[in-house]
């Protein structure tokens with residue numbers, strides 16, 4: 473199970489896989505909890521919850537703490 477590097481949710485799924493012949497060389501994951509997407513071949517500073525800048529973490533249990541950038545229609 474792959475956990476989201478932004479919110480630590482386990483609600484993740486594989487969106488796309490890059491292949492070279494029969495071999496999978498990268499995968500793109502998507503988090504259903506916070507809508508983050510990432511490729512597993514990105515640097516640890518981007519895809520590791522522990523290594524990412526804590527400023528960019530998302531707490532999905534408290535959405536009201538985030539301001540709305542694009543108002544929902």
Ligand SMILES: [Zn+2]
Pocket residue numbers: 476477478479480481503504505506507508
């Ligand atoms: Zn997430």
